[in-house]
Amino acid sequence: MAALRDLPDLAATLSGALAQRGIKHVISGAVAMAAHGYVRATVDLDVLVVVPALRLPETFAVVRDLGFAGEDAEMLSSLRDRGVATFRAGAVGIEILVPVLPYHRTLVGRSVETSVGGRSVPVVSIEDLVILKLLWRRLKDIPDIHALLQLAGKRFDSLYAERTLSSILPEEDPRHAELRLLVERFARSAGG
Amino acid sequence: MAEPPPRSALPFVPTDEETAERAVALTRDMSPEERWELFRWLLDGMDGFLDGREPFRPEEDPPFWMRWKDPSLGRPS
Numbered sequence: 001m002a003a004l005r006d007l008p009d010l011a012a013t014l015s016g017a018l019a020q021r022g023i024k025h026v027i028s029g030a031v032a033m034a035a036h037g038y039v040r041a042t043v044d045l046d047v048l049v050v051v052p053a054l055r056l057p058e059t060f061a062v063v064r065d066l067g068f069a070g071e072d073a074e075m076l077s078s079l080r081d082r083g084v085a086t087f088r089a090g091a092v093g094i095e096i097l098v099p100v101l102p103y104h105r106t107l108v109g110r111s112v113e114t115s116v117g118g119r120s121v122p123v124v125s126i127e128d129l130v131i132l133k134l135l136w137r138r139l140k141d142i143p144d145i146h147a148l149l150q151l152a153g154k155r156f157d158s159l160y161a162e163r164t165l166s167s168i169l170p171e172e173d174p175r176h177a178e179l180r181l182l183v184e185r186f187a188r189s190a191g192g
Numbered sequence: 193m194a195e196p197p198p199r200s201a202l203p204f205v206p207t208d209e210e211t212a213e214r215a216v217a218l219t220r221d222m223s224p225e226e227r228w229e230l231f232r233w234l235l236d237g238m239d240g241f242l243d244g245r246e247p248f249r250p251e252e253d254p255p256f257w258m259r260w261k262d263p264s265l266g267r268p269s
Contacts, residue, residue, distance in 0.1 A: 003235075003236075003239045004235035004236070004238050004239050004242075005232045005233075005235040005236040005239055007231070007232075007235055008228045008231060008232060031231075034227060034228070034231040035224065035227070035228075037216055037219040037220065037222070037227055038215060038216050038219070039218075039219055039227060039230050039231045039234060040215070040234075041234055041235070041238055042235075043238075043247045043249070090244070091238075091239070091242050091244075091245075091246060091247050114224055115224050115225070116224075116228060117225075117228075143211065143212070143215070146208050146209075146211065146212040146215075147212045147215040147216050149212070150209070150212035150213055150215070150216050151216045151220075185208070185209065186209065186212060
């Protein structure tokens with residue numbers, strides 16, 4: 001049975017298997033945040049895959065080969081309705097995400113390579129994690145955004161983040177001002 | 193004589209900036225492998241706590257596009 005403590009190695013194994021099949025992907029969520037240095041609890045491994053719909057069953061088969069349960073029909077239905085398909089093994093979940101916005105497709109190209117036990121794993125950049133969390137903006141995302149900005153400090157590419165958010169949200173959306181305020185409070189005042 | 197002002201815990205509550213700094217200070221100078229080890233240690237504690245039980249999962253979030261289209265979602269009422 002999969003254990004939560006195996007999540008980093010699971011990310012490396014899954015990433016390696018997807019790469020071997022030429023399936024473009026990037027690790028997101030708490031595992032990506034841990035790679036950047038913000039370590040917090042989670043029960044899921046989030047993976048964005050950018051793949052033609054015809055190859056989704058092949059992607060699902062890769063996840064099942066790692067001991068996770070989830071039938072094709074149910075997972076495809078979930079992807080269509082919610083943009084995410086969740087596979088389970090004990091306490092651990094693997095969430096397969098597909099692009100909903102054109103922006104999501106760019107995350108793979110902007111990914112950052114990290115190393116897990118000598119294996120290279122692509123993770124979502126800090127800037128994109130902040131953007132994704134601002135788009136979701138669930139209550140749990142707020143402390144994550146604060147910590148990521150604090151971590152990045154002056155290295156945070158606010159120009160990219162503001163430009164990207166502008167390409168997604170309407171001009172009057174309050175999240176534009178919120179991002180500028182948060183960058184001012186955290187990234188620019190932090191020592192990083 | 194005027195009553196003394198009521199005691200407040202607010203001065204002891206960390207600010208958002210202090211909370212964020214505490215969340216990342218430990219790992220700031222760690223190598224990637226050290227960060228993974230810390231992550232594994234944290235998750236191992238969760239494994240022990242769960243002891244084979246399913247973790248609590250909150251109600252499913254509304255579909256993603258409802259979030260990015262409606263900025264009021266996710267905000268405290």
